[in-house]
Amino acid sequence: MCGIVAYIGPRDAVPILAEGLARLEYRGYDSAGLAVVGRGGELKVRKSKGRVHECTGDLPARFKGSPGIGHTRWATHGEPSDANAHPHVAGTVAVVHNGIIENAEELRAKLAADGAELLSDTDSEVLAHLIARSGAAELEEAVRQALTAVVGTYGIAVVDAARPDRIVLARNGSPVVLGIADREMYAASDVAALVGHTSQVVHLDDGELAVLTAGGYRTFTLDARATAHRPAEIEADAASYDRTGHDHFMAKEIHEQPAAVERALRGRLDARFHTAHLGGLNLDPREARAIRRVKVIGCGSAYYSGRIGAQLIEELARIPADAEPASEFRYRNPVVEPDTLYIAVSQSGETYDTLAAVQELRRKGGRVLGLVNVVGSAIARECDGGVYLHAGPEISVASTKTFTSTCVVFGLIALHLGRIRDLSPADGRRIADGLRALPGQIREILAQEDRIAELARKLSAAPGAFYVGRVRGYPVAREGAQKLKEIAYLHAEAYPASELKHGPLALVGPGLPTVAVLPDDDLLGKNQATLGEIRARRGPVIAVAHTAPDPRVTEDVVLVPRSEPELDPILLGVPLQLLAYHAALALGHDIDKPRNLAKSVTVE
Helix, strand or coil: EEEEEEEECCCCCCHHHHHCCCCCHHHHHHHCEEEEEEECCEEEEEEECCCHHHHHCCCCCCCCCEEEEEEEEEECCCCCCCCCCCCCCEEEEEEEECCEEEHHHHHHHHHHCCCCCCCCCCHHHHHHHHHHCCCCCCHHHHHHHHHHHEEEEEEEEEEEEECCCCEEEEEECCCCCCCCCCCEEEEEEEEHHHCCCCCCCEEEECCCEEEECEEEEEEEEECCEECCCEEEEEECHHHHHHHHCCHHHHHHHHHHHHHHHHHHHCCCEEEECCCCCCHHCCHHHHHCCCCCEEEEEECHHHHHHHHHHHHHHHHHHHCEEEEHHHHHHEEEEEEEECCCEEEEEECCCCCCCHHHHHHHHHHCCCCEEEEEECCCCCCHHHEEEEEECCCCCCCCCCCHHHHHHHHHHHHHHHHHHHCCCCCHHHHHHHHHHHHHHHHHHHHHHHCCCHHHHHHHHHCCCCCEEEEECCCHHHHHHHHHHHHHHHHHEEEEEEEEHHHHHHHHHHHHHHHHHHHECCCCCCHHHHHHHHHHHHHHCHHHEEEEEEECCCCCCCCCCEEEECCCCCHHHHHHHHHHHHHHHHHHHCCCCCCCCCCCCCCCCCCC
């Protein structure tokens, strides 16, 4: 969940590292640091607790050099502090590390017994000492030897002032991307740090190392076997990582949703047969008809989108489907059935719990599809097939446009599987038309932002909230509650509306508002009755609905355009994003960088 950037070439590395770290700060922002090899061969290091600009903003003019490495941290071992910030140094070696070294305490004890002075509380510092104590002639061999002693996950970059002609990188469970340019080379944990410098990248695989020199690169495995990679093109450009007139990336990304949905749909709807073209699934019709169950796995918002996706698949394709947190799935020794289709969801394609679940499924012979946003990411490469979201870069920690795009892609998958099975052409046309209408309907919702902001200011004055919904509305409520917790720091719990009377209703009263998701379906009457129970106890209600409820229940309503009933959850979720955003704005929080969280969770 930390950010790494590295550069080697004829230019001064410091401005390149500082720019790259600023672009990666959404991956971790409690401390930052960089190390460069000066022209005289000395190792220069600056690191500190706090944001990137606090570390890099007042560097002296003499702080120059190349090669260089930089890091922005999300704490796992040791609190945020100057000493715990990366890079970690031993002798002439400097290391930056993402991941967790599971046997760090054992290694620290051995190093201390050998006379090493460890200055931090981190697991990462042991890597610098292991590398520095190697007697290997080449830096890459010293790194390889050190990694053979390590148990855990890592994405690392290493420089050595005694061997300043190279940077060594390695990956196991935490992403590392090489950037290829003319007579200079880059590396990072995310392509966000590379845009503007190169359009050619190489993604390292788990168990792989790379050596960068100004003239090129080579890759090899932990057992020293050479590997080969063909560079891939970066889809995004530098402008994709700018706020472009918005106060926050989250606001920008909420407003990008109509265009993101259009990209997700582009070229994928078949007007002749009223189905979806998804060649990346690698499923022929016979294989699709043989599916007896669908299991979706993901973490956080990816899991909630999976709940919506499972409902879509079950309703349209009539295949039993459910969703489960990937972190739970991988540890409960699941029964992997040959006729079950598994779908792994991850915005980054690098979420460690989801990646580990995919690898366990593949080991047991399961068929796994990936729904990811980042081309070439680890989950995309591990899966048997899948669909890219094409939502564009998402910088804010809170997922918005990728959540919506994922739900839309699930709609395409459900339509595809349904038309292969028993969904009629008429229903296929209905769903396809509903999908085509989504971008315009999302624009209608965004046009109500001022009204939603007014309701959000009311919500921000409360200590927390209930979110409720039934069937199609319940996973929407769960995602809405997640957003309020993430960025407004207000306690929010989501319940099926029918469950309030089985316990949580004891908490309802004037000081605890309820946000109700009310699609205009055959459960509307029951949902209205739930609101009556809340109002009988003087609980405030904010409704997200197709039609306004009885004004005696609430006048605080956001009206959402109707879609096809199966697709309604996609639209009902958009106002809840704006509600959380404006509540956080009213409370003065750092919306794009919420406390204790980071964007890409690459640790357990």
